[in-house]
Amino acid sequence: MNDSGTSRHVVVVGASLAGTRTVQNLRSLGFAGTITLIGAEDELPYDRPPLSKDLLRSDWSTDAVEANRLLSRDELEALDLDLRLGVAATALDTDARRVSLADGTAVAYDVLVIATGAAARPSPWRPASGVLQLRTLAESRAIAERLALGEPVVVVGGGFIGTEIAAAAVDFGCEVTVVDPVAEPMTRIVGPHIASSLVDLHEQRGATTRFGVGVTDIRGEAGALTVVLSDGSELAASTAVVGIGSIPSTEWLAGSGLTLENGVGTDAYLRARGASDVYAIGDVARWPHPERGMDVRAEHWTNASDQARYVAAAITHSASAPFESSEYVWSDQYDWKIHTVGFRTPDGESIVVGDLDADGRVAVIHADGDGNACGAVTVNWIRALNQIRRLLASGGTAQSIADQLQAPAAVVAAPARKEA
Numbered sequence: 001m002n003d004s005g006t007s008r009h010v011v012v013v014g015a016s017l018a019g020t021r022t023v024q025n026l027r028s029l030g031f032a033g034t035i036t037l038i039g040a041e042d043e044l045p046y047d048r049p050p051l052s053k054d055l056l057r058s059d060w061s062t063d064a065v066e067a068n069r070l071l072s073r074d075e076l077e078a079l080d081l082d083l084r085l086g087v088a089a090t091a092l093d094t095d096a097r098r099v100s101l102a103d104g105t106a107v108a109y110d111v112l113v114i115a116t117g118a119a120a121r122p123s124p125w126r127p128a129s130g131v132l133q134l135r136t137l138a139e140s141r142a143i144a145e146r147l148a149l150g151e152p153v154v155v156v157g158g159g160f161i162g163t164e165i166a167a168a169a170v171d172f173g174c175e176v177t178v179v180d181p182v183a184e185p186m187t188r189i190v191g192p193h194i195a196s197s198l199v200d201l202h203e204q205r206g207a208t209t210r211f212g213v214g215v216t217d218i219r220g221e222a223g224a225l226t227v228v229l230s231d232g233s234e235l236a237a238s239t240a241v242v243g244i245g246s247i248p249s250t251e252w253l254a255g256s257g258l259t260l261e262n263g264v265g266t267d268a269y270l271r272a273r274g275a276s277d278v279y280a281i282g283d284v285a286r287w288p289h290p291e292r293g294m295d296v297r298a299e300h301w302t303n304a305s306d307q308a309r310y311v312a313a314a315i316t317h318s319a320s321a322p323f324e325s326s327e328y329v330w331s332d333q334y335d336w337k338i339h340t341v342g343f344r345t346p347d348g349e350s351i352v353v354g355d356l357d358a359d360g361r362v363a364v365i366h367a368d369g370d371g372n373a374c375g376a377v378t379v380n381w382i383r384a385l386n387q388i389r390r391l392l393a394s395g396g397t398a399q400s401i402a403d404q405l406q407a408p409a410a411v412v413a414a415p416a417r418k419e420a
């Protein structure tokens with residue numbers, strides 16, 4: 001069915017990557033009905049990955065900020081939207097098919113797309129000032145202002161965002177300490193081989209790592225903070241940036257009848273469980289992953305973008321096949337470009353191709369319990385990444401993929417430890 005949809009009203013809640021890409025795709029697929037886009041932030045839609053990378057390090061000129069918009073004002077106007085920025089959705093009534101907004105108004109829908117993403121997991125430590133977190137443009141700017149002082153910074157959380165902030169802080173000339181209760185914090189995402197190299201990288205570039213030890217308190221105020229660690233030691237800092245994960249933005253859906261458990265539960269077609277004509281996409285959605293055999297909530301740019309495209313097509317043409325994620329994630333750590341595709345399983349082996357120290361690049365191919373390739377991580381090796389993506393799509397063993405990469409397979413590494 002190809003439906004220009006003039007009689008239908010699509011309401012999209014959340015005006016960031018997933019929401020914006022949904023409305024763009026709807027229009028490019030010929031949807032001619034009314035589209036309402038609702039966003040809590042009083043900002044034209046912007047991209048988040050640069051908030052911990054290029055933009056964080058930038059001069060924050062108007063040009064730098066505007067270049068980070070997901071679309072220009074002209075492009076936005078051409079979409080002919082009923083645009084409601086700066087107003088949050090506060091409730092959903094799926095029987096009446098109505099979304100209530102913080103300004104006291106309500107919007108009726110024929111089709112609803114929930115794209116409210118996630119928020120930074122709140123810091124448990126809240127001194128009067130000096131503790132910052134990162135999810136929004138304003139928060140990135142606030143962190144940049146503190147880093148520009150060149151004073152000591154403690155980053156709590158050694159995940160992608162925390163370590164990207166740490167790398168930026170080193171570039172700003174700050175004395176930086178990264179704290180995380182996990183000994184090699186990135187292991188779950190990139191596997192033990194690269195996680196271990198990342199710890200070395202931070203140390204080599206001048207950050208101090210306190211991994212395997214947690215934070216129990218942060219006292220004081222901006223410029224004079226004391227970060228107390230679980231081993232009893234204390235770190236003095238001017239600023240602390242707390243990056244301890246995120247939580248899906250579902251508060252407004254309480255009582256809606258949707259399945260809310262670490263996000264909005266959907267079926268394999270991204271249709272929210274518990275209502276009809278309601279989809280959930282992006283960081284807020286938790287959907288059944290066919291290969292992993294479990295429900296997954298992915299917090300990655302490409303996933304949000306893929307799901308927006310899929311749902312726009314489902315609304316205009318109806319979906320014939322379940323959603324499939326391209327499972328692609330990247331991170332910049334200093335001058336390292338890290339890319340992951342697919343996934344890794346705790347019981348599978350990983351094959352390392354290349355040598356970071358000798359060649360400055362490496363690829364690690366993950367196998368599932370049967371030896372079949374299910375994912376990979378590359379560092380500074382785009383050609384291998386592209387090759388692996390093609391080979392993963394056509395199936396085969398991890399060893400066969402390793403053999404096809406030009407560099408010889410060097411090490412066969414089983415998982416080194418049980419991970420946290």
Ligand SMILES: Cc1cc2nc3c(=O)[nH]c(=O)nc-3n(C[C@H](O)[C@H](O)[C@H](O)COP(=O)(O)OP(=O)(O)OC[C@H]3O[C@@H](n4cnc5c(N)ncnc54)[C@H](O)[C@@H]3O)c2cc1C
Pocket residue numbers: 013014015016017018019038039040041047048049050051052087088089090115116117118119134135136161249252281282283284298299300301302304328329330331332
């Ligand atoms: C600092 C940072 C760096 C990142 N770097 C990378 C990276 O290198 N690689 C990668 O793959 N991914 C990265 N990501 C993740 C990526 O940005 C997200 O996966 C992506 O933004 C998800 O898009 P989304 O639209 O689903 O959710 P979000 O971007 O979270 O947007 C949700 C929007 O909904 C709004 N909203 C929430 N509640 C309501 C409500 N009740 N009513 C109306 N609006 C509401 C929010 O204000 C927000 O604007 C990064 C994220 C951050 C924060």
